[in-house]
Amino acid sequence: MTSLPERPRRRAVSDQEARSILRRGLMERYRADARYQAIVKQDLTPLWKKVVAAPGWREEFPPSGFAFEDVLDELALLDLQDPEPLAAAHARDYVQAVARVVARSMGLMEEDRPSNWALRDLHEDVTGRSRHARLLNISPRIEDDDFSLSLDLTPNYVAVRYYPDRADPSARSDQEYDLSAMGVGYGPEHWAELERTACGIIREAITMMRDDIEGRHPLRNPTYIAKWDADLDALHRALFHKDRPLNPADSARLRRLADQLGIEPPGRRSDRAAMITESRLPAGYASESLQ
Numbered sequence: 001m002t003s004l005p006e007r008p009r010r011r012a013v014s015d016q017e018a019r020s021i022l023r024r025g026l027m028e029r030y031r032a033d034a035r036y037q038a039i040v041k042q043d044l045t046p047l048w049k050k051v052v053a054a055p056g057w058r059e060e061f062p063p064s065g066f067a068f069e070d071v072l073d074e075l076a077l078l079d080l081q082d083p084e085p086l087a088a089a090h091a092r093d094y095v096q097a098v099a100r101v102v103a104r105s106m107g108l109m110e111e112d113r114p115s116n117w118a119l120r121d122l123h124e125d126v127t128g129r130s131r132h133a134r135l136l137n138i139s140p141r142i143e144d145d146d147f148s149l150s151l152d153l154t155p156n157y158v159a160v161r162y163y164p165d166r167a168d169p170s171a172r173s174d175q176e177y178d179l180s181a182m183g184v185g186y187g188p189e190h191w192a193e194l195e196r197t198a199c200g201i202i203r204e205a206i207t208m209m210r211d212d213i214e215g216r217h218p219l220r221n222p223t224y225i226a227k228w229d230a231d232l233d234a235l236h237r238a239l240f241h242k243d244r245p246l247n248p249a250d251s252a253r254l255r256r257l258a259d260q261l262g263i264e265p266p267g268r269r270s271d272r273a274a275m276i277t278e279s280r281l282p283a284g285y286a287s288e289s290l291q
Contacts, residue, residue: 015260022261025228027121029236030106036240039101044126047094056085068123071095098122107239109264149205153198156180160201175201231257238266 030036051057051071056078066074071091078088102114102122109115152159152173157180159173177197182190235254237243245251245266258265 019260019262022228022232022257023117025232026236026261027118029232030240031125033236033240036106039105040122040125044094044097044101044122047090047097048126050090051087051094054085054087054090056081056087057091066127068098068120071123098126105240107266110262115263149201151198151201155186155194158194158197158201162205228257235261235266 058074072095075088075091075095078085078091081088098119099114102108102118106118106122108118148163150161150163156178158177160175161173179190179194179197182193231253234243234245234250235257238245238254245254255265
């Protein structure tokens with residue numbers, strides 16, 4: 001008698017990790033959507049270019065250096081100036097446009113407001129911030145996992161900082177490797193040494209993470225995780241393209257998935273998202289409301 005192959009198993013994940021994974025998966029579907037790409041390129045990017053080109057905006061920082069929270073903080077400071085600089089009006093238009101896209105077009109609402117995580121992600125797609133990050137952060141990216149690593153890499157320098165709890169960018173490096181003594185010219189041996197050092201750090205970090213995760217999370221059947229892709233596809237279509245679920249069971253499944261994501265389910269936010277006004281943006285444009 002032929003035995004059935006053993007069913008693959010994965011490690012249990014916390015609710016926080018599941019939410020993080022689901023949000024990234026949903027954003028991947030938006031980013032692959034031609035309509036979303038057009039909104040970013042044609043509607044929002046021109047508004048952002050007006051902000052960074054306007055008199056009064058902080059010229060010492062590159063446009064990709066501003067997180068959405070930074071834009072809100074800068075706008076709050078501009079609002080205090082008298083007379084108000086032109087940059088404030090453009091920044092306000094941009095912030096409100098991003099909020100409208102998140103709430104109306106993307107359908108991502110939390111407690112009557114545009115979802116904070118979606119505001120951040122959409123802004124990064126407009127500015128290219130995620131593509132210009134200098135630090136390579138190796139982390140499970142969830143709050144209850146307590147190991148991360150920051151790798152600072154230049155052609156002559158590799159520095160690493162291990163974080164037992166939460167990353168602190170101002171902390172001193174645990175290890176530093178200065179390759180400048182090898183001399184200028186950047187010959188093959190220089191790049192080989194740089195690669196060996198940097199990749200060795202990452203391999204060590206992955207080993208430490210694996211040991212930590214396997215020690216704290218038991219194995220379990222991943223049946224519900226395996227269904228996420230199809231359910232995320234359906235949720236994306238319902239939120240962004242207003243496709244209706246085929247039956248009550250599908251509707252219930254999407255409501256449960258929306259609850260896991262921390263957003264309002266499809267069909268319950270259309271009336272409230274119809275008018276996104278300044279009062280429904282993060283209060284006072286303060287970044288604390290985005291924490």
